[in-house]
Amino acid sequence: MAVAMALTAPSLNFGVRSFTRLSRLSQRLFSTAVIRYQQEFTTLEEKPQFPGASAEYVNTLEFIQPNVISGIPVYRVMDRKGHIVNPNEDPKLGKEMVLKMYQKMTLLNTMDRILYESQRQGRISFYMTNYGEEGTHVGSAAAIEMQDLVFGQYREAGVLMWRGYPLDSFMAQCYGNIDDYAHGKQMPVHYGSLEHNFVTISSPLATQIPQAVGAAYAYKRSDIDRAVICYFGEGAASEGDAHAGFNFAATLECPIIFFCRNNGYAISTPTYEQYRGDGIAARGPGYGIRSIRVDGNDVFAVYNATKEARRHAVSENQPMLVEAMTYRIGHHSTSDDSSAYRSVDEVSYWDKQDHPISRLHNFMINQGWWDDAQEKAWRKQSRKMVIETFERAERKLKPSPKLIFTDVYDTAPPSLQKQEEQLKKHVERYAEHYPFDKFERF
């Protein structure tokens, strides 16, 4: 199975010996009374008794070598032409499901193109596209249950798309108009939805990782069939909070899937400057976490790995780590010009030759589930849907400035009520200096 492969893979850094070390480690994690193994040994069967690790003595000096050149293998289900490589791994999702995957990925792509352009025209202040990573979103989202709580970073809009978050809500958030649940308080693409179990995105990187672990612990205690999935990029994995989250999840035995989008760059920083180990997946076993690396441009590989991770996380109350290898085809954000630090050819390779959408497209063509006419019609339809909602969102007013003061606390303290009153009086006196043509009245 997909997940077992990560643990048994011989390339797991230190060869056979390290594998036995790991399995003993995992045994020890579930043993509450390590001390009882302490006993007297003869010199011949002398064993280390240190409480901090379960290991043999060695009598020669040897440092463990990290295995970076031949790293943890990348699990894939279909090749770039959309052919299933190993029939045993085919998830056999059925036409309807696959069509939905394809449509959600392409709809996200269409929305990305239109909102990216709208930022370029100064109609929204900021945007971040999902180009090249649509497969990681949809593949993983399809593999978990709707009641599972999602903690994300910011490049996971496809998860919301999969869950049926309306286009109008995406647009309302980016415009900060009266329909935005958060009253326009956050920058664009900081989506959130209680109904879709998607915790509101925040800008500080990796802060959601230990939070997701806490939520998973609460679910474990409430004894309901709920898991937590936590997305983050490979850059965010360098934050201290990532270390905290992985370690807490293992020691507190939480039903959580850590899903790392390793797209090669954190803004301008290539992974060579981000870490020197074998990516993020290789860190999992160090925390006692079952880990796997998948082809993030293969929606079925992502689906299979996430499905099995979810099953195991919930049934065993153990954390799981999925590292999806992919490539950030777009700029980091609308505030970034990625040609300043990487070649156009490099980007072009991934866009033209190894893209999650075109791979799934190939698969569907191979199955006879899709053709050029359908593609053309869907492109036209999805574009129309996006543009219509876009125009609706743009026409709407922004919420009243009095909402500056709401939701700081559950109820506004007197000092805040006073400040609201001060602003109200002020803008009444100086109304012509404030953009009230775009906002609801105070």
Add this chain to the structure above:
Amino acid sequence: KKTQARKPLIILRAGITEGAPRGRAGYPCKTVLCSHFANETLPSTVIFGEDVAFGGVFRCTVGLRDKYGKDRVFNTPLCEQGIVGFAIGSAVAGATSVAEIQFADYIYPAFDQVVNEAAKYRYRSGNLFDCGKMTVRAPWGCVGHGAMYHSQSPEAFFTHCPGVKVVIPRGSLQAKGLLLASIRDQNPCIFFEPKILYRSAVEEVPVGPYEIPLSQAEVLQEGSDLTMVAWGTQVHVLREAANMAQERLGISCEVIDLRTLQPWDTETVCTSVAKTGRLLVSHEAPITSGFAAEITSVVQSECFLNLEAPVERVCGFDTPFPYIFEPFYIPDKWRCFDGIRRLINY
């Protein structure tokens, strides 16, 4: 009824125990009782942090694990940003979460989680998500020999942060009522426990649950000549200074325990200053940008016509908290008494 004051206990982070013997049953720490009731009323309540399982280095959680189970009272790895991040997530998922930071001095690794995350959770999500069920407890304040990292009073770092509540009790009775209110409050609360009082302040505390409302100061002693404001241990110092002023100078001081620093009770303080015309604010933390500066500024703005002397701030110096020099560093009763003298003679 006051029993004989005991030497304060401090267990250094390195694990060196000083002062009183360990393992004594029936330790009267207020938070033990309080946490009991939080547990009984809310079965989702969990308590966690470094070394809380065996009862905590200050014994605030003694017996809780045995009574409520190891899934509700448990140790975490040694990582403050993890503890607060975990607490936020647990609260987001609906569990009442009481996290312990072993010393307030070690809350800074979690500063990002408190300030950028906990404080802004409700606001940024438009109330879709919140972590109001989270309370972070931390031992706080000087202890006689805690030096730089077992003595700090970091409240002013947090009062600058809209979205969190900051609460500091002055004794056992107050601690239980305020902590229970903090745990039940639907906003993230930081609850600083003056650790020098853990063993020295013993008073009768009701066994049953009770709450003391947040954001309400308490006038402990009425007076007519000047107002004095403090919180935590410093309240006791001001009461002593007030007695000294009464005996030596015939001055009548009104003593106020602020109790909640964010959002704080401006009304009680300003009403008092409007009556007395003079104000002295005192805290252990360094003076520059300490919370006394906020109180001073609001009072001069609200009570400008009533003030008969500049507001006095008697605080720690703008240095790190020193080891052997602690008796010279802290704003003790003599420095407070001298502040009263200056105010009266202005």
